[in-house]
Amino acid sequence: xxxxxxTAEVPAAPRMxxxxxxxxxxLAEVSAALLRATGNGSVPRSTIGLVQLRAGQIVGSTYLTxxxxxxxxxxxxxxxxxxxVASWWDSPYFTAAERAALALVEAVLxxxxxxxxxxxxxxxxxxxxxxxxxLATLMFAIGQVNFFVPVALVAKPVPGRSFTDPWG
Numbered sequence: 001x002x003x004x005x006x007t008a009e010v011p012a013a014p015r016m017x018x019x020x021x022x023x024x025x026x027l028a029e030v031s032a033a034l035l036r037a038t039g040n041g042s043v044p045r046s047t048i049g050l051v052q053l054r055a056g057q058i059v060g061s062t063y064l065t066x067x068x069x070x071x072x073x074x075x076x077x078x079x080x081x082x083x084x085v086a087s088w089w090d091s092p093y094f095t096a097a098e099r100a101a102l103a104l105v106e107a108v109l110x111x112x113x114x115x116x117x118x119x120x121x122x123x124x125x126x127x128x129x130x131x132x133x134x135l136a137t138l139m140f141a142i143g144q145v146n147f148f149v150p151v152a153l154v155a156k157p158v159p160g161r162s163f164t165d166p167w168g
Contacts, residue, residue: 043137053069
């Protein structure tokens with residue numbers, strides 16, 4: 001497989017010419033259900049946004065990174081918090097609960113050289129900040145963004161376009 005030269009221009013058009021959501025309209029129901037599940041109020045929406053921004057960064061999707069950074073901006077999150085998600089472990093802008101959530105998304109999405117991705121120790125740390133429903137909601141928030149990772153990486157919608165019309 002050929003790699004694009006680092007100096008090459010990145011196309012400003014989606015790779016897949018058709019919008020997958022138009023091709024498979026049933027996606028709207030799934031997307032709405034995931035949004036309801038993660039928006040149940042047990043985890044602050046800002047925490048979910050931070051987790052989903054970090055997921056976009058980890059999987060290397062500019063579309064998801066720009067999308068979730070934009071959602072956080074619209075929700076009033078500071079530029080410092082948004083910019084430092086990529087280096088959250090040494091950033092002073094996050095609470096202990098947010099750090100636990102960011103550690104969880106990293107563990108889930110990155111291979112581990114030590115065995116289990118989510119260790120018992122990490123689970124205990126996260127569970128110390130999030131009780132049952134909130135912990136389940138965090139898991140679903142990670143799953144929600146990961147549900148759309150194949151679309152972002154395969155179809156390559158254009159970053160910065162409206163969430164409702166990335167093919168427009």
